Amino acid sequence: MIRFIFSEYIDKMWIHLFIICILTSAMLAGGTFVGELSTKGSMYNAVMDSIDGRSLLLGYNYESEMIDRLKDYGKVISNEVYFAVDKSQEESERRKIIRIKACPDEIMGYVHPRLDVGEDIENCGVDENTIAVYISYNNIGIDIGDTIVLSIDMGDGVNKKDVKFYIAGVLSEGQKLYGFDGASRDMIYTDLFRTYSYAQLGEILIITTQKEMEKLEGNIYHEYDSGILTFDEKLTDTEVNNIKKEIVEYERERNNGISFIENVFPTMDNFISDSKDMFYIELKKYIPMIVTICTISLVCMVGIISIKTDMSLKSYTIFRLLGMKGRNIILCNGIEMLINIICALILFVSMATVQNVYGIVDKINLRIDMVTLISVCVFGVLVVVSNIIVSAIILRNNTPVHILKKRI
Amino acid sequence: MIKIEGVSKIYNLGKQNEFYALNNASLEIDNGELVAIVGKSGAGKSTLMHIIACIDDYEKGKYTLGGQDVGKLGDSEKSLIRNQWIGIVLQDFALLERYSVLENVMIPFYFSPNKVKRSEQKKRAMELLKELSMEHLCNQKVNKLSGGQKQRVAIARAMITEPKILLADEPTGALDEKTSEEIMNAMRLMNKKGVTVIIVTHDMSVANQCERIIEIKDGCIYE
Numbered sequence: 158m159i160r161f162i163f164s165e166y167i168d169k170m171w172i173h174l175f176i177i178c179i180l181t182s183a184m185l186a187g188g189t190f191v192g193e194l195s196t197k198g199s200m201y202n203a204v205m206d207s208i209d210g211r212s213l214l215l216g217y218n219y220e221s222e223m224i225d226r227l228k229d230y231g232k233v234i235s236n237e238v239y240f241a242v243d244k245s246q247e248e249s250e251r252r253k254i255i256r257i258k259a260c261p262d263e264i265m266g267y268v269h270p271r272l273d274v275g276e277d278i279e280n281c282g283v284d285e286n287t288i289a290v291y292i293s294y295n296n297i298g299i300d301i302g303d304t305i306v307l308s309i310d311m312g313d314g315v316n317k318k319d320v321k322f323y324i325a326g327v328l329s330e331g332q333k334l335y336g337f338d339g340a341s342r343d344m345i346y347t348d349l350f351r352t353y354s355y356a357q358l359g360e361i362l363i364i365t366t367q368k369e370m371e372k373l374e375g376n377i378y379h380e381y382d383s384g385i386l387t388f389d390e391k392l393t394d395t396e397v398n399n400i401k402k403e404i405v406e407y408e409r410e411r412n413n414g415i416s417f418i419e420n421v422f423p424t425m426d427n428f429i430s431d432s433k434d435m436f437y438i439e440l441k442k443y444i445p446m447i448v449t450i451c452t453i454s455l456v457c458m459v460g461i462i463s464i465k466t467d468m469s470l471k472s473y474t475i476f477r478l479l480g481m482k483g484r485n486i487i488l489c490n491g492i493e494m495l496i497n498i499i500c501a502l503i504l505f506v507s508m509a510t511v512q513n514v515y516g517i518v519d520k521i522n523l524r525i526d527m528v529t530l531i532s533v534c535v536f537g538v539l540v541v542v543s544n545i546i547v548s549a550i551i552l553r554n555n556t557p558v559h560i561l562k563k564r565i
Numbered sequence: 566m567i568k569i570e571g572v573s574k575i576y577n578l579g580k581q582n583e584f585y586a587l588n589n590a591s592l593e594i595d596n597g598e599l600v601a602i603v604g605k606s607g608a609g610k611s612t613l614m615h616i617i618a619c620i621d622d623y624e625k626g627k628y629t630l631g632g633q634d635v636g637k638l639g640d641s642e643k644s645l646i647r648n649q650w651i652g653i654v655l656q657d658f659a660l661l662e663r664y665s666v667l668e669n670v671m672i673p674f675y676f677s678p679n680k681v682k683r684s685e686q687k688k689r690a691m692e693l694l695k696e697l698s699m700e701h702l703c704n705q706k707v708n709k710l711s712g713g714q715k716q717r718v719a720i721a722r723a724m725i726t727e728p729k730i731l732l733a734d735e736p737t738g739a740l741d742e743k744t745s746e747e748i749m750n751a752m753r754l755m756n757k758k759g760v761t762v763i764i765v766t767h768d769m770s771v772a773n774q775c776e777r778i779i780e781i782k783d784g785c786i787y788e
Contacts, residue, residue: 161675168663475659478620479722480648480676483640556620558611558734561659 162489165472166496172468173497176461180501180540181508183457184533188509189523190450191532194443196268198528200333201436203267204346205429207234207385211397212425214337214344215384216408216417223407224381230392230400234261235384236336237367239377241307243297244319253297255307257290257363259370259379264335268350269526270364274301275326278369283323285372290365291326293355301327307363312378320373328364330354336383346432349383454536462544465494466551474557487548494544498537505533566729566761567594567617572626574612574784586612587623588784594763596729599756601772602765604781611734613781614765618653618732619643631729648676652723652760656735658715660722662708666699667691669707670721677726686725693721697751713744720751730761737771749774 166173215227215235227233237259246252269277270291278289292299299305303324308317328334333350341348353362386404388397401418408416473486509523523529551560574587587609594600604610615621616628619635620643628635630646638646647653660669670690674681681689694700697717707715716736723731733752737745749771756762764775772778780787 158675164663472661475661476672476676477644478618478647478653478655478659479673480644480726482644482676556615558615558620558655561655561657 158485158489161472161476162492165469165489166493168472169468172464173493176465176497177500177504179457179461180497180537181504183454184501184505184536185508185523186453187450187536188505188525188529188533190446191529192523192526195526195528196333197436197439199267200350201346201432203264203335204349204432206267207263207387208425208429209387210426210429211394212385212387213401213404213418214349214425215381215386215404216412217380217382218411219381219384219407220411221376221379221381224384227384227386227400227404231386231388233384233386234263235381236260237370237379238382239309239370239379241309241320241363243299244306244308246297253295253361255361255363257307257309257365258334258336259365259367260335262366262368265366268333268335270326270334271329271332272326273329275324278325278366281323281325283325287321287323288365288369288372289323289325290363290369291328292324292364293328293353293360293362294330295355295361297361299324301325309377318375318377320377322363328353328362330356334364342427343431344428345435346428347435458540458543461540462494462547465497465544466490466547469493470548470551470560474560477552477557483552486552487545490548491541491545494541498541502533502537566596566631567592568627568629569593569613569616570627570629572616572623572628574609574616574621575624578624585784587616589626590781590784590786591626592779592786594761596761597756597759599753599762599776600764601775601778602763602781603767603769603772603778605767608781609784610765610767610781612784613786614732614734614763617730617763618651619646644676645678648673649678649726650728651730651732652720652726652728654716654719654723654731654733654736656738658712658719658739660707660715660718663706665704665706666694666710666718667703669718670694670725672722673726690721690725693724694718696754697721711744712740713747716740716744716748717751720748720755724755724760728760730763731755732763732765734765735767736764737766737768745771 215233217238219235224233224235239257239259241255241257242252243255272291275291278291281289283289287304301324305322305324306319307322308319310317331352331354333347334353335349336351337349355361388400392400404418405416408418469490470486473481473489477483477486506525509525512518512523569590569592572587572590573585576584576586590609590613592613602610602613612621616623617630619630619638623636630650633646635643635646661672664672667687667690670693671686674686691700691703694703697720699714699717699721702710702714707718710718720731720736731752736752737748740748752762752764753774762775764771766772778788
């Protein structure tokens with residue numbers, strides 16, 4: 158049977174190539190859409206899984222001691238911020254301050270920075286003395302694959318520690334990254350992410366994970382910003398209010414009398430309900446696009462299956478006249494389509510990788526994550542199953558002679 | 566060998582446009598007969614052939630082939646019957662153009678439950694092609710052959726598993742007179758070997774060469 162499948166497949170190679178191209182296009186369109194939707198969903202889930210009604214958003218300029226103390230009251234997730242200069246330009250008057258942000262793993266697990274070029278920090282396989290990072294576009298000549306030494310400020314403006322960094326990727330411009338300056342009454346989940354652009358801000362940014370920064374030995378000075386404190390359930394409301402007052406005092410002390418949390422949230426319930434409302438409004442906006450993508454996919458499926466069935470059934474029908482079992486014909490047809498799907502999937506992943514590495518088309522969010530892969534695989538399974546069903550229906554409703562007379 | 570009792574093939578059963586392609590047809594064909602089934606276009610002769618060949622179902626009646634009630638058989642058993650009991654020849658040959666003559670003739674062996682060595686398959690195919698004066702073209706691609714040659718390849722392929730019945734649906738329909746005569750000779754040759762040959766045709770000159778003529782009109786059988 159394998160011989161027949163192979164022979165049939167080779168014989169109709171051009172048709173199969175055409176089918177593979179259509180399938181790949183449908184996967185690319187669907188993948189881009191799913192990527193877009195998945196980004197919104199990731200941001201929403203990242204925030205909603207990290208807060209509850211009694212959570213508190215913290216501003217910036219927090220010291221380690223304060224964060225450690227807050228950890229006694231509940232769970233704190235926050236960006237770690239290090240300030241550094243390129244070691245080779247340390248003495249230069251034109252040296253630029255580079256901000257290194259170690260994002261909380263809880264957030265990075267959901268919202269991974271989008272790269273124009275590069276690979277995942279986890280996959281670049283650097284040694285224990287080197288920190289793998291992503292860097293923004295910059296004017297100091299640091300690029301992917303570079304290993305650089307940065308002098309990290311130890312907080313007193315005098316002492317510095319040299320740390321080796323490996324550039325695993327270059328951050329895409331205009332993407333949303335976790336970070337906020339403070340809190341306001343009308344905030345929703347998207348406000349916890351800021352659009353970062355080197356071209357607009359002129360600020361060189363390095364991003365890595367807190368897990369990666371744990372490689373650093375000793376206590377290296379850093380600040381915290383964009384924190385979310387979720388109080389321990391055991392704490393009473395009175396205790397929580399006392400802690401809030403304490404935080405307000407701390408912020409005032411650190412920021413020239415300004416507190417970001419003062420008078421903002423009696424509770425986070427408004428934030429949660431507003432975020433939910435906005436997320437569902439956003440989802441509704443996608444309905445026309447979902448309908449369009451589904452229609453295109455359906456048209457693709459119907460077209461492909463029609464072409465495929467029409468082309469393949471003739472030979473298999475001859476085999477049927479000579480004694481091939483009906484279920485084997487259906488199986489052969491299904492296997493041929495499965496081969497097409499696998500080829501299209503490989504092509505899709507390759508094209509998505511090329512797009513991610515070289516950024517050939519601007520502003521295309523084509524992520525190869527689990528959600529996208531599952532969506533594309535589901536599409537593939539639907540095509541194969543539909544093909545099997547259509548073949549079965551045709552074989553059931555037509556004798557082999559009828560099929561041959563229609564097609565010879 | 567073939568016993569059809571009150572068989573009806575009904576399209577759109579129970580609907581307003583219900584149509585009897587075969588109406589209460591009864592027929593018996595014995596071993597070694599050379600039979601022609603004749604009738605006008607749409608009379609039901611192809612439907613009868615499809616039922617005999619186990620490639621179509623029927624709604625009423627009983628069809629027994631070699632003592633087996635075909636109506637009770639599943640797809641696998643019917644496929645086996647087509648492979649072992651019945652050789653089928655069609656008007657437009659139904660050959661695989663990209664295969665050689667020899668490869669086309671040997672295809673039924675792939676679906677046979679009796680495993681035959683490749684050398685034996687080849688030997689049997691060459692013998693059949695020799696009987697049909699086609700052995701010199703055994704390595705030729707089918708798309709290079711004339712209509713008559715293609716039909717002889719189709720006959721050889723139909724006979725390769727030594728079936729008891731050779732069913733031919735308008736085997737000379739696409740051929741000229743001289744070539745038709747060659748094909749009828751081939752049919753007679755197979756019949757002389759003891760094979761039951763059933764030829765479905767609308768051409769009376771072909772039918773008259775058979776021992777028995779069965780006529781179908783509006784789905785009913787007349788003899």
